[in-house]
Amino acid sequence: MKNKDILTGFDxxxxxxxxxxxxxxxxxxxxxEKCYWLNKAYLQLIMRKFTGNNTLQAGFEGGVKRIFDLxxxxxxxxxxxxxDDLLPDENKxxxxxxxxxxxTINDFTKSKVRLLFITAVLRFGNQxxxxxxxxxxxxxxxxxTYNNNPWIETPVAVVRDNKIVxxxxxxxxxxPYRVDLxxxxxxxxxxxxxxxxxxxxxxxxxxxxxxxLATLLALDNIESQRxxxxxxxxxxxx
Amino acid sequence: MTHxxxxxxxxxxxxxxxxxxxxxxxxxxxxxxxCLNIGxxxxxxxxxxxxxxxxxxxxxxxxxxxxxxxxxxxxxYDTITDNSITLPEDYLFTLGETASISSSTSPxxxxxxxxxxxxxxxxxxxxxxxxxxxxxxxxxxxxxRLNKAKPIRLYQGxxxxxxxDGNYSxxxxxxxxxxxxxxxxxIATLSTEYTDLPEHTHQEIINIALQYYMSVKGTPQIxxxxxxxxTME
Numbered sequence: 001m002k003n004k005d006i007l008t009g010f011d012x013x014x015x016x017x018x019x020x021x022x023x024x025x026x027x028x029x030x031x032x033e034k035c036y037w038l039n040k041a042y043l044q045l046i047m048r049k050f051t052g053n054n055t056l057q058a059g060f061e062g063g064v065k066r067i068f069d070l071x072x073x074x075x076x077x078x079x080x081x082x083x084d085d086l087l088p089d090e091n092k093x094x095x096x097x098x099x100x101x102x103x104t105i106n107d108f109t110k111s112k113v114r115l116l117f118i119t120a121v122l123r124f125g126n127q128x129x130x131x132x133x134x135x136x137x138x139x140x141x142x143x144x145t146y147n148n149n150p151w152i153e154t155p156v157a158v159v160r161d162n163k164i165v166x167x168x169x170x171x172x173x174x175x176p177y178r179v180d181l182x183x184x185x186x187x188x189x190x191x192x193x194x195x196x197x198x199x200x201x202x203x204x205x206x207x208x209x210x211x212x213l214a215t216l217l218a219l220d221n222i223e224s225q226r227x228x229x230x231x232x233x234x235x236x237x238x
Numbered sequence: 239m240t241h242x243x244x245x246x247x248x249x250x251x252x253x254x255x256x257x258x259x260x261x262x263x264x265x266x267x268x269x270x271x272x273c274l275n276i277g278x279x280x281x282x283x284x285x286x287x288x289x290x291x292x293x294x295x296x297x298x299x300x301x302x303x304x305x306x307x308x309x310x311x312x313x314x315y316d317t318i319t320d321n322s323i324t325l326p327e328d329y330l331f332t333l334g335e336t337a338s339i340s341s342s343t344s345p346x347x348x349x350x351x352x353x354x355x356x357x358x359x360x361x362x363x364x365x366x367x368x369x370x371x372x373x374x375x376x377x378x379x380x381x382x383r384l385n386k387a388k389p390i391r392l393y394q395g396x397x398x399x400x401x402x403d404g405n406y407s408x409x410x411x412x413x414x415x416x417x418x419x420x421x422x423x424x425i426a427t428l429s430t431e432y433t434d435l436p437e438h439t440h441q442e443i444i445n446i447a448l449q450y451y452m453s454v455k456g457t458p459q460i461x462x463x464x465x466x467x468x469t470m471e
Binding site: 134138141142145147148149150151153156171172 | 250262268
C-alpha cells in the first residue's frame with residue numbers, strides 16, 4: 001500500500017470515529033502526527049504478532065496467518081564475515097576472540113536494518129551448525145575458562161550491547177567462521193512527504209490492521225480517559 | 239578416542255539421562271574430567287584386583303589381559319645403590335620382578351675369566367612384619383646355598399630394599415609393573431588420542447564415570463549405568 005493510501009485510510013477511520021474532533025469532524029492531526037500514530041501502530045503490531053501478545057495468543061509461526069503476516073519482513077544476511085580479513089578489528093562484522101571461544105557479530109541492528117533476532121547458522125570449513133539464543137546466566141557455562149573447556153554441540157548465543165556473542169566449540173569448529181543471520185527486518189517508515197512510495201513488506205490486509213490500531217491509539221490519546229485506556233494499550237505493546 | 243571424545247561420550251549420555259544438563263545445569267569440563275578420571279582409576283583397580291562383576295583379576299582371562307596390557311611397563315635397574323632402588327614415578331602396582339645377583343666373595347661362584355657371572359633369580363617377598371623372621375631363619379632361601387639365593391625384597395615408602403646374607407649382592411633389578419595412566423583431560427589439546435588404555439576400555443570407563451556421577455547426584459538412572467557396566471564386557 002502506498003503512503004498516501006495509508007494516510008487516507010487513517011483519515012477515513014478517524015473521521016468516522018472522531019465526532020468530537022473539530023467543528024466539522026475533520027481530524028485535527030497534522031500529517032506528521034498522523035505518521036507518528038501510524039508508525040507507532042505499525043511497529044506495535046509487528047511486535048504483537050511476533051511475540052504472541054495478541055488476541056489469538058499466536059506468535060510468529062504460531063499459525064499460517066502469522067507466517068504470512070510477517071514473512072516478507074523476515075530476512076537473512078548470508079556469510080557475515082566475508083571480507084573481514086582486510087579490516088581492522090573495530091570494523092569487522094565478525095570478531096573471533098582467540099583467547100576464548102566467542103565469536104561476536106558486531107552492530108546487530110545495523111543502523112535500524114535488523115529489528116529482532118530469529119536464528120543464525122554458523123559456517124566453518126564445509127560444515128554448518130545452528131545457533132540458538134540462551135540466557136546470560138546460562139551462557140557463562142559455555143565460556144572457555146581456565147577450568148572449563150566445554151563441548152558445545154551446537155553454538156549458543158546471547159545478545160548484548162547491540163552485539164550477538166556466540167559461544168562455540170573451538171576443538172570441533174575451526175576458523176574461518178561465517179554466519180548466516182536470520183532476523184525480522186526493521187519496518188519501513190510511513191512518510192507523508194513521499195506519498196507515492198509503496199510499502200510492500202507486509203500483506204495488503206495487514207495495513208488495515210495497522211490503520212485500525214493507529215486510529216485506536218490516536219483516539220485514545222485525544223478522547224478517552226487516558227490513564228485507563230493507555231494502560232490497557234500498553235499491555236499490548238510488546 | 240580422543241580426550242574430547244571421552245568428554246563428549248560422558249556428556250551426551252548424561253544429557254540423555256538429565257536434559258537440564260543441556261543448558262541450565264551444563265557441567266564444566268573439569269567436573270566431567272574428574273568423573274572420567276575416577277572412572278578410569280576404578281576401572282584399573284577393579285580389573286587388576288578382580289573386584290568386578292566377573293570376579294576376574296588381571297591375566298585371568300584374555301579380556302583382563304587386554305584391559306590393562308598397555309599399562310604394563312618394565313623398568314630395568316642396572317645400578318643398585320645402598321641395596322635399594324626408587325620406584326618409578328608412574329608406578330601403580332607390581333606385576334613381577336627379577337633380581338640379578340653376583341658374588342665376588344664366594345670361592346665357588348662361577349666366573350668368566352676373573353669376572354664373577356651374574357645370575358637372575360626370583361626374590362623372597364617380605365613385609366615389614368615378617369622381614370626379621372626371614373632374616374633370622376637359617377634355612378631361608380635368601381641365604382646363598384649351592385650358588386643359589388633369592389634376596390629378600392621389602393617395600394618401604396617409595397623404595398624397594400634388598401637384603402642378602404652378605405655372601406652375594408644384588409647388582410640389578412627388573413621391575414614389571416602397571417603404570418599410572420595419564421589423566422584424561424589434563425592436556426593442552428583435547429583432540430589428542432588417549433592411548434594409555436586400549437580403545438575398547440574407553441566406553442567402559444565412561445559408563446563407570448557416569449555410574450559414579452549418578453550415584454553422587456542421587457539420580458535414579460544410576461541403575462541403568464550400573465547395568466551397562468556389568469553387561470558391556
